[in-house]
Structures are given as C-alpha cells and as structure tokens.
Amino acid sequence: MEKFKEYLQHHTNLSNEQFSILSNYLKTSKVKKQTLLLNQGEICSHSFFVEEGLLRLYSISDAGKEHIIQFAPENWIVTDRSSTFFNQPSEFIIDSIEDSKVVHISGEFMQKASEINAGFNQYFEKLLHNHIRHIQHRLSFLLGANAEQRYMDFIKLYPDLSLRVPQLMIASYLGITPESLSRVRKELANKNFKNF
Amino acid sequence: MEKFKEYLQHHTNLSNEQFSILSNYLKTSKVKKQTLLLNQGEICSHSFFVEEGLLRLYSISDAGKEHIIQFAPENWIVTDRSSTFFNQPSEFIIDSIEDSKVVHISGEFMQKASEINAGFNQYFEKLLHNHIRHIQHRLSFLLGANAEQRYMDFIKLYPDLSLRVPQLMIASYLGITPESLSRVRKELANKNFKNF
DNA sequence: CGCGTGATTGAAACCCTTCAAGTTTAGTGG
C-alpha cells in the first residue's frame, strides 16, 4: 500500500506513524481482470484506491445495458458514496477492467483518519466537490453534445484511457453504441486527427 | 426567513437563539420572474434557499443553448458548490423562473453555523451526498433513456413541476427539443396518460 | 491452431432535430 501512502501524504500532512496506525484498517488485494469488487444490491462498505490497473463503476439498465459512470485508473478512488452514506443497497457495480492492485479503504479507516488528522476531512470534502464538479460537467455535456463531441471531450479528459479501455466501454461511457464510436473514430482519422 | 428557519430546525437541532445569531449572516429578497441571481463568470459567494417560487441552475453551451442542470422549488437549496469551494468563476447561471422569495446564505453563515452547531456539518454533508446521488441517477438515465422515458422519469421525480415549468425548460432539462417534448406528450396522451 | 470477443463496415430503420407555419397563451399598455 506504498502508493496509497504516497498519495495521502501528498494531499494531507499525515505522518508515517499516523499512517502505520491507520494501515490496520486497510487491506490490499491483487485482482484479475473482470473481478467483481462491488455488486448491485450490496451495501458499499469500502472505497477502493487503485495502485495499479483500472476499475470502473457502472449500472445495468432494465434493458440489460451497461452505463459506465466512472473509470478509475492509477491513483483514483472509486466508491458508491450514496450506498455507504445512506447504508442502502448499491444500484452500481464496481469491477476491474485490467489486472489491478487495489487498496480497500474501510469505513473505520475513514473514521479513525478524521480523528487522528484534521486535514483529512478537508481533503475528502475536496474530493467530494471535485466529484460533483466532474459529473456536473458531464451532465451538461451529455445534454448538448453529439457523438463526436463527446468522444473528443473524453480523450481530452482521459488521454491515456482512450488506448487502454476497450471501445465498447468507451461507447458505454459516452452513451452511444460501439458501432457509432467506430464510425466517429474513422471520421476523425479522415480529418487527420490520426494521433488518437 | 421563517420558512428557512423551519427547514433548518427540521433537519438539525438548531435552537431559536442560535438561529437568531446566525440570521445576521442571512439576507432575504423578493425577486421577479427572470431575475439573475448568479451570472456566468461570477464567483458564487452565496447559496440560495427558496422560500417561495422557483429557481433554476443552468449553463449555456458554445452554440448558445441552455442546459438546465437543476430546478429548485420551495424548500430547495441551489448553488454552484464548485465555484464556492474552489473560488473559481462559475460556468453556471442561477435565475428565477417564477416570482420568488429567496434566502441568501453567505459563506460566513455556513462557517458560523458549523462552529455553533455540531449537527450542521452533518446535515450539509448529507445534502452533498444526496446531490451526488441525484445527479448520478440522472447521468445513468441520460446515457440510456429515450425522450419518452426521460420525460416519464421527470414527472415521477417532480410531479408538481411538470405543470409549473415551461415546456421548453423541461425539454432543456431532458436534453431534447421543445418540439420533441410536445410530440412525446401527445403520444402519452393518446396512451391515456392524460393525467400529466 | 482455433475459438471467441471486440472492432469494423454496410444497409435499412428509427428517433430526434430542424425549419417553417399556424395556433394558443401570456404579458403589456391603452
């Protein structure tokens, strides 16, 4: 959990000793591609910090289609806050897209951390606000942009992910079909945006 | 600001005295329909509690189209948290759809309130999580639902608003054109959902 | 090597938008 420690110390003033106390409430695991970390209907009791690899958060509609809410590559935290906070079954699923190394952050960790270190709450409040800012931006984009604009926005936001994530998952994130995405990419290539 | 006081005391254990101290950091105003409360580019220094009437939060795209992010009828709080928290110019606009009575909640109010009353932070954290839950639900809906499904979801969520809000604003909220919404409503009427 | 999944491509269908005209509603001033 070295990377997670670095991450925390970069954003808060957590000391080595404080971290080693808190680490009792952490667990790391290596998971293969396509491993389920949170299932629909479960209560989300942990947050997941990605040290290596790539996770995703998504829902499945009544029609059986996947709607990807969020990707989480290295140094991202992913969780269903609503489920944790309101202690309700999650409507979302978290699983791994690549073989990954994940830190499981328990509720106890969060609690102890905010007792031990004042800057901790502050940082997690910042994360919350960042999260809201991000999905609000995405909302206003989904309301107005067509397939090409959405894809351009995606590669701007996640330059490296556009190569790592299978296209059908990018399509699901953008709210279009894989076929449409394929055509959009072809279009863009013709316009000499061959870099993407 | 009687309604706001009721609202707060319903959700926290704020005493009358505490509220009267805090009320120094509040301002109420009556605004006519179509009054601007927060303009694009401004830093959002206040939250707005709606005692009467109806506000909206929206952005304007490069193409000049309005994308409504949120409606705020009676007893709702609306603000651009990102702008407040990160002290950055807002990309959103807040204005009134109806003649409204609004409480302006200053940053000082928030600060003092959390000093005076412990339950306060807790409640506002709950609001934050509720907000995230709400826009995440909307995200997964925008990703997969067609015009009719979106409208049905809207009237389920805001039964009273579907009558108060002009259709072109509902259309903007749903990410469709007013013409499409008009047709969807006609379709639904034919299917005997005449109640809406 | 072969199988299966993902990516591509084509053609047809569909949903939604756009544009334009007509109708209704709401707001304003006499």
Next chain:
DNA sequence: CCACTAAACTTGAAGGGTTTCAATCACGCG
C-alpha cells in the same frame, strides 16, 4: 378590461444522426 404583441406550444414535412442488424475482419487467449 380589452386589444395587441410577443412568446410559447403545436403540428407537419424533410433531413440528419444514431441505432439496429448482420456480416466480415482482427486479435488475443487457451
């Protein structure tokens, strides 16, 4: 309170973007 004007809503026809379905190609994994 009515008349007038502007804005909102409705409706139609045409067009565009996206989806759907189906077939083919490419690639990675067992």
